[in-house]
Amino acid sequence: MSSKVTQLQFPALPYDFNALEPHIDAMTMEIHYTRHHKAYFDNLMAAVKDTPMADMSFDDLLKNISKFPAAVRNNGGGHFNHELFWSVMSPNGGGTPKGALAEAIDKNFGSFEQLKEQFNTAAKTRFGSGWAWLCVKADKSLCVCSSPNQDNPLMDVADCPGIPILGLDVWEHAYYLKYQNKRPDYVSAFWNVINWSEVENNYNKAL
Ligand code: MN
Numbered sequence: 739m740s741s742k743v744t745q746l747q748f749p750a751l752p753y754d755f756n757a758l759e760p761h762i763d764a765m766t767m768e769i770h771y772t773r774h775h776k777a778y779f780d781n782l783m784a785a786v787k788d789t790p791m792a793d794m795s796f797d798d799l800l801k802n803i804s805k806f807p808a809a810v811r812n813n814g815g816g817h818f819n820h821e822l823f824w825s826v827m828s829p830n831g832g833g834t835p836k837g838a839l840a841e842a843i844d845k846n847f848g849s850f851e852q853l854k855e856q857f858n859t860a861a862k863t864r865f866g867s868g869w870a871w872l873c874v875k876a877d878k879s880l881c882v883c884s885s886p887n888q889d890n891p892l893m894d895v896a897d898c899p900g901i902p903i904l905g906l907d908v909w910e911h912a913y914y915l916k917y918q919n920k921r922p923d924y925v926s927a928f929w930n931v932i933n934w935s936e937v938e939n940n941y942n943k944a945l
Pocket residue numbers: 770774820907909911912
């Protein structure tokens with residue numbers, strides 16, 4: 739995250755396109771990664787080329803996004819959000835959080851089940867395209883929220899500022915081929931592929 743924008747690399751997908759079947763289908767994964775995420779990445783690079791933004795840290799760029807063009811907000815968010823999204827899923831995912839993260843979830847939400855309910859509601863009620871998040875706030879507590887388009891809680895435009903440790907893409911391109919209009923079914927399926935050890939790493943780094 740502290741890399742300069744020009745030093746960012748398009749990340750490898752950490753598993754095969756079919757690895758998250760049946761919860762997320764191979765064709766959706768292939769199109770989502772090779773076309774959607776790749777386009778956000780390439781368009782970010784094009785938007786910062788030969789500007790002072792190219793030499794900023796990506797972190798600072800996102801934290802000051804209101805000062806920059808819409809193309810940088812949309813594609814910079816698009817790149818950050820998708821890289822996080824791939825990393826918090828795994829073919830060996832699902833189950834429940836462990837360790838300090840599990841304790842923090844119980845403390846902040848009452849129980850894992852209550853976190854799921856809040857997160858599902860955020861994901862299902864985000865109108866149009868956007869993301870649902872589990873974040874660490876400045877006071878180190880956890881919160882659930884959602885954001886429109888490719889915005890995220892790191893941005894200075896966020897309604898819910900914080901460090902995102904888990905994110906779910908609720909754009910139609912993330913689920914339409916398999917789930918069509920049934921976003922709630924896709925949101926439910928997501929819990930079967932969450933890589934909780936990676937989310938816990940993100941939590942520990944955010945503290
Ligand atoms: Mn997407």
